[in-house]
Amino acid sequence: MRPARFIPFAAALAVLAVPAALAAQSAPPVFIDELTWTEIRDxxxxxxxxxxxxxxxxxxxxxxxxxxxxxxxxEHTTVRIARTLGDALVAPVITYVPEGSWDPPRGHMTKPGTITLPEDRFVELLLHAGRSLKAGGFTQVIYIGDSGGNQRGMQKAAEQLNSEWAGSARALFIGDYYTKAGEAMRVMLRGRGFTDEDIGSHAGMLDTSELLYVNPRLVRKDRLARNGGAPDSGVNGDPTKASAELGAELLTIKIDHALAQIRALRAGGAK
Structure with missing residues (x-):
């Protein structure tokens, strides 16, 4: 249930967080690193x-x-996807993905804390993770990525594993979570009167709204500024217009697109 628009921001966050917290307490864990091997087997x-x-x-x-x-x-979206499917667990999130060059540093790599992995090494990581999970008894590996630079590598890995496995197991690349959902989110925000300059392309309204909903303590609210407040801030867009309420809606769009594609692929639909 979304709060009414007149609820103060802090109160809105509390209202939004209650259903998720209660669900987390009552539902069994789905992350495999929170389960024993015998629990996974069962x-x-x-x-x-x-x-x-x-x-x-x-x-x-x-x-x-x-x-x-x-x-x-x-972590938030994959748990919701797994629980909605009812027959899936979630592996630890892989955070080492292609982010560009370090010699010389370009793009995000010019800022401290960014970690990049070459595309071929990233694909190898995905392949070995998929093979490991298949060896442990899983028959379907579902790749979902929340950032742009890793989409192509996930598709490559899924195609290679499907060729290797020849029907004994299956790998699904769920690109709609990022691509189709990304455009749907922009359409939704434009319909609310926000401009493309407001929405931005990185660390703007989209990302900030999502994190405000998932974990607001990780947003430095005193540093919010249009385009980051400086030419080299790393921000494109206006995060001051982000909100937890918008974040809840945006994440639902991502989750719904992922679930629709998973179900279509499981039913034999087009990739």
Whole structure:
């Protein structure tokens, strides 16, 4: 339930957080690093044979957000996806992804704290993670990424594993979580009267709203400024217009797109 618009910001955050907190307390864990091996085995024997591998960039997010923003968002969304599917667990989020060059540093790599992995090493990491989980009894590996630079690598890994496994298991690349959902979120915000300059392309309204909903303590509210407040801030857009309420809606769009694609692929739909 979303709060009424007149509720003060702090109160709105509290209202939004209550359902999620209660659900987390009552639902069994879905992260495999929170389960024993025998608990994982028992879940598999009961029909849980899918596992989600999430990938999230460790990258600068301006002066107002922590560098792990993508990870915190993806931990939230993958849990909701797994619980909605009802037959999936979640692997630890992979945060070492392609972020560009370090020699010379370019893009996000010019800011402290960003970590990059070459594309070929990233694909190898995904392949070995998928093979490991298959060896442990999972028959479907689902790749979902919350940042742009890792989409192509996940698709490559899924295609290679499907070729290797030849029907004994399956890898799904869920690109709609990032691409189609990203455009749908922008359409929604434009419909609310926000401009493309407001929305921005990095660490603006989208990312900030999502983190305000998932973990508001990781947003430095005193550092919020349009375009980060400085030419080299690493921010494009206006995070001062972000809100936890918008974040809840944006994350639902991502989750819904992921679930729709997973269900279509499971049913034999087009990739």
């Amino acid at each position: 879940r598999q024997q009961a029909g849980t044979r899918s596992v989600i591998i999430g990938t999230a960039g460790q990258e600068q997010k301006g002066p107002h957000m922590v560098d792990g923003e993508h990870k915190y968002v993806l």
